[in-house]
Amino acid sequence: MSTSSPTQQSGTAARHKAGTVAFASYIGTTIEWYDFFIYGVAATLVFRVQFFPGFSDLAGTLAALGTFAVGFIARPIGGVVMGHFGDRVGRKSMLVVSLLMMGSATTLIGLIPTYDSIGIWAPILLIVLRLVQGAGVGGEWAGAVLMAVENAPAKRRSLYGCFPQLGLPSGILLSQLAFLLLTGVMSPADFAAWGWRLAFLTSAVLIVVGLVIRLRIEESSEFNKVREAGQIEKLPVVEVFRRSPLQILIGSLASIAAPAIGYLVSVYMVSYGTATLKLPTSTMLWILVSVSVAWLLMMLAAGLAGDRFGRKATFAVGAAVGVVWAFPLFWLVDTGSIALIVVALLGITVANSIMAGTQPALITQMYPVRLRYSGSTISYTIASILGGGLTPLLATALFADFGSSTAVSALVAVVCLISLAAILCANSRILHAEQPASVPATGKSAHPLTEGTVG
Template sequence: MSSTSISPDKAKKARTVAVASYIGTTIEWYDFFIYGVAATLVFRTQFFPEFSELGGTLAALATFAVGFIARPIGGIVMGHFGDRVGRKSMLVTSLLIMGIATTLIGVLPTYDQIGVWAPILLVVLRLAQGAGVGGEWAGAVLMAVEHAPPKRRSLYGCFPQLGLPSGILLSQLVFLVLTGVLPEAAFSAWGWRIPFLISAALILVGLLIRLRIEESADFERVRAAGQVEKLPVVQVFRRTPLQVLVGSVASIAAPTLGYLVSVYMVSYGTNTLELPTTTMLWTLVGVSVLWNGIMLAAGLAGDVLGRKPTFLIGAALSVVWAFPMFWLVDTGSLFWIFVALVVITAANSIMAGPQPALVTEMFPVRLRYSGSSICYQIGSIIGGGVAPILATTLFAKFGNPAVSTLIVVISLLSLFAILFAGQRILQAQEPTAPQAQQSRLQPLAE
């Protein structure tokens, strides 16, 4: 069936779901990334004043990484219920968890006010943020992919991915406005709280949108056929272990590049190159605008060229660009910094664009929420949680070549995972109802 042969009503619903997924993930990533920006700009002084400058920066980034520890928990729990009761309800749940946690961070007392309880509560709320976003990605991706026209699943699947650069863009703009309007002392004292409090209004918008979309037709067919698994997470590891391995390793490189650009490079530009904070934030704003366009093109390329070839091009570009990126950044020239970051985000986008369709298609519908969520969260823990801290530590000891080497190694891991993955791994075969019953006793041959 061609992408144009579906009914106009279904095409309209598919577009609505794709846009709704994009808006919802943008709000969730805005919440997630305002924490990252605040961690690099003010959390060292507000929550870790007893540490040295490097120690405080690492402690603040460590609380950022804590969110990644909770993400697989959120992914597993919401994946379980997403495969049992539906995708839509889990999307609403994840948005509520994220919104409440983010708003509470905005009113959290500092170390000077309540002592050690301040960083403890900060970590607890960060864990809640991680749990919320942990169940977000797979649900939003599945809603977009499973509603999409058959030959446009990669394009529609990349809409939730656009929430990443859009969330970065929105978070940077909010902080830029605040740092431009407020004196530095006022921003450090209370102004940093405003972006977190804005989240309350954004969450209401997201909820209104998500409550109006319909459940995935693919899931409804599984439920109607009586193929819903009792313990989908267990069955994912039992029946599709190779898919979990390949999908997880493949999911490391894109978040590594994304978080190094959005978190590590802000800290590097301001602390090492001694550039104004606003300069680095405006640079990321410009990069994020292009990021969205490149990712859309990569999503379309996943349908035209294929998921696997498109992904491999992005991974290869990140390997080639890892060292030149820092050579250009270290010039201190805003033009070359911008060029360096645009190319590395292009590598990220070319991988991330087809990634949703690539990973979700590894799993049958009845295990898809759990399987794709596990892969994405494992990749994000390593690529997004560990990478910025490891990059900061490596730079302190060995300089930029060590950070570039880190990017090369991680990118090669993801490249080889997809390069050597066979079609039986990359494309799940959906069983008939009798086969589904039999598969409860035998591993799936996917």
């Protein structure tokens, strides 16, 4: 009877750990994006009436989407703080903190009295809790992708790294299903009055599930090696700006398009479909459900492609697809045909999937391990603010100003062009941080150019 060698057993154990961590990262990010996106859907459907009743339809919608964008203001704060401790204390602990912040804020949003009950304090409380949400998600992405990437086999980092990204379409899917269920079992009046709150209160249950999963996973193996070698930086955020400024610039610009497309599809299209195309809310939600299922599969395929054909080349293809599809997107959506709207959104989510599927491994590998949480968070946060936070707001304003979806298409094309140009400008020294052969216990490298900085 044959038995496996210690090396084979070790390899099997490593793959099992990598798979477990990737799955845990996926579940956690799904819960956090559910929290994030139910806010976006509620902002387009009910917040205008519940928290800004004195505004006109357009002004109320802009105000509600403005509170959605406010969450991105807190992202840099949460990202910097969690990046600092993520590089000093560990990735796992920050994932627990971010989940608690997001879940608690989401649950409390479900309990806020309306404007009619407490006046101006209603939108103020809404904004404060939205800021807490933003701070929590600000440090979530880097922690989740680092746990997945740093535990992954060397030749499968794009595939394993895309698992946290699957939380985006999964969170969209869950948020749409939640609102479909609620709008399907209650009258429009009941849903607007109190039913929407149930989607937020459900987060309390999801927090428990997420915490149980995240508390059981092990710390990143690469971070453990850095910690055991005494290579922890005292001020990683300061060091990453000093040593890797080009990585921050390229990583931020390259990452703009993916969140812009994600929020355009998940937030703006709900408002556009119901207000402009006069489609039933349930119809738009079902469209997003069907698209989100395909989105998951496409992102997994993109992760595999990144490992097979190279991350830079794969990412560039995704950005190019976004540029090409920006105008057909609204040509098809504006027909009002359900089938053509699905085709339109599938096309633009192909662009998002290809970029987002390779993004974690692509961006995180720009930074050395001991600066990686801070560097990745900064790049992702800047991109999310410029691409994701402002896109629904700008799209709404542009359509109102020009009265045509062509202006929104131009916005999408420009954003994707920025990401395409950035990634094409990245050379191998930007994309691959070199780890020094030895680093003094102080954490200061004797050779700064080996830290992934381009001279």
